[in-house]
Amino acid sequence: MTVYKMLTPKLRREITEGIDQLLDEVKTCEKNALTQMQFESLSALKTLIGQLPDGYPMPFKEGHS
Numbered sequence: 001m002t003v004y005k006m007l008t009p010k011l012r013r014e015i016t017e018g019i020d021q022l023l024d025e026v027k028t029c030e031k032n033a034l035t036q037m038q039f040e041s042l043s044a045l046k047t048l049i050g051q052l053p054d055g056y057p058m059p060f061k062e063g064h065s
Contacts (some may be wrong), residue, residue, distance in 0.1 A: 007056040012049060015058075020052045 003012060023042050031034045 001062040003062050004057040004059055007054060007058050009054065011058065012052075012054075015049050016046060019049070027039055029047050 019042055023046075025038065026035055026039050026042065
């Protein structure tokens, strides 16, 4: 089941920190087309999350929020 949480500065920071952890993990891998694609995708997601307005309804799977 999907639940929606309001995007707050705290939630934005938690999401961004999680993305940063994934980016750091990808940086440890050998650079190739797949890791570069993963890095670019995560970077784009981080930018998108940073541009969303406060209060934006963020979908989460129940139990994973």
